[in-house]
Amino acid sequence: MSPDLELAADRRLLGRTSTVERLADILRTRIIEGFFSPGERLAEDSIGSALGVSRNTLREAFRLLTHERLLVHELNRGVFVCKLTVDDLVDLYRVRKLVECGAVRGLDGHPPEADRVAAMATAVAQGDDAMRASDWRGLGTANMLFHQGIAALAGSPRVDELMRGVLAELRLHFQSMSDPRRFHEPYLERNREVLSVIETGAGQAAERVLRMYLDDSEHQLVEAYRAAAR
Amino acid sequence: MSPDLELAADRRLLGRTSTVERLADILRTRIIEGFFSPGERLAEDSIGSALGVSRNTLREAFRLLTHERLLVHELNRGVFVCKLTVDDLVDLYRVRKLVECGAVRGLDGHPPEADRVAAMATAVAQGDDAMRASDWRGLGTANMLFHQGIAALAGSPRVDELMRGVLAELRLHFQSMSDPRRFHEPYLERNREVLSVIETGAGQAAERVLRMYLDDSEHQLVEAYRAAAR
DNA sequence: GCATATTTGTCCGTATGTATA
DNA sequence: CTATACATACGGACAAATATG
Secondary structure (H helix, E strand, C coil): CCHHHHHHHHHHHCCCCCHHHHHHHHHHHHHHCCCCCCCCEECHHHHHHHHCCCHHHHHHHHHHHHHCCCEEEECCCEEEECCCCHHHHHHHHHHHHHHHHHHHHCCCCCCCCHHHHHHHHHHHHHHHHHHHCCCHHHHHHHHHHHHHHHHHCCCCHHHHHHHHHHHHHHHHHHCCCCCHHHHHHHHHHHHHHHHHHHHHCCHHHHHHHHHHHHHHHHHHHHHHHHHHHC | CCHHHHHHHHHHHCCCCCHHHHHHHHHHHHHHCCCCCCCCEECHHHHHHHHCCCHHHHHHHHHHHHHCCCEEEECCCEEEECCCCHHHHHHHHHHHHHHHHHHHHCCCCCCCCHHHHHHHHHHHHHHHHHHHCCCHHHHHHHHHHHHHHHHHCCCCHHHHHHHHHHHHHHHHHHCCCCCHHHHHCHHHHHHHHHHHHHHHCCHHHHHHHHHHHHHHHHHHHHHHHHHHHC
């Protein structure tokens, strides 16, 4: 199936709420799932006609995704799928440590709400299911969901949104990983460990465990990146 | 001077890089400085013709500002200047505490870089100048700059951007404050205090001072909001 | 509740400027 | 250097939704 035909298949999805939003949703999924490769240019004309939307509409969607850092916009050259550097990777983990560690640290004094912990438990279970089904993409999704749950402990809509963006960027990067299983699998057990500490409500302890977790994950990812670069 | 004429005065500024970006800059300033009031609707037609840009261009700028949370977009109704609720206010301070406290806390082990501390000192001095000149808007700007500097201690471009957005939202809220002097003035001395602790590189101590600072600031702002609401 | 006017959402055609083969 | 392709920006058009009387 040619790229254009596959894009055209998404066309039927266009017809409900706001065209720009739906368009952005479609493109976001396509980018995160690696249908478009990092660095690839998204031409207004071809994509617009393939999806059956005008350039004006498409450009508005591009602006949205650019602001989400999934696309980069170069003046008079167009938009390109974001190409993460090692610096980006390190920075994303800086943000994750700040946000996730800060969120669990805030548990001291404010014990976690039951439904938030339940959401994290669900994410762990979903990871187990994906593991059994050898669904590596699903395993990655469950992992993201788990960490989205950690950020949600802060109880802040703005932090939630920030975290969504950070994880989306990271996913963009995962997509270039050669062996998703080796990367995601070990974190299933560690998620369980983090969750159990969080359930006790001990913020400082949870922060220590989580920070080590994130350091390891970052290190592994940077190594994989370097290995893939050569 | 009528609003339209004053808007038209900005027209001469249009002529350098990308129209959409410059347009967004102009509108952002106008919003933050209170030229447009919270809740006010920004009509495509009137603003577009006043600034001499087409509707398509203006709509792209609107998208940008909507994503920055300065405008809210209601389908088929248009865009409105964001109206902050108390919940928003509290949430913004949640984010500030997470980011700013996390940033200074990270100083333990990683002493602050000299140029970052220098930037904060500059902001303090700028606040002194504004104070002497009775320039309350300038005082607010200096204060924002100081806290932008605190966030910058994290050394993360993404955190910097996040902080820019948070402070822009907050400014949008300040604009409805009746007595800016009473609000900003006491923080001049406290900024100095925070800076001196940061200079010692003691992260934990700096975090304690800063957290108290932010709690006070939040409390004062929430009170002012409630007082203005009746 | 209805009819009208206004405004947004979307698309198209086109002119101009910019980058690249 | 020229030619081509493309992004930028404009203005007009029309349907659909909303606001107004």
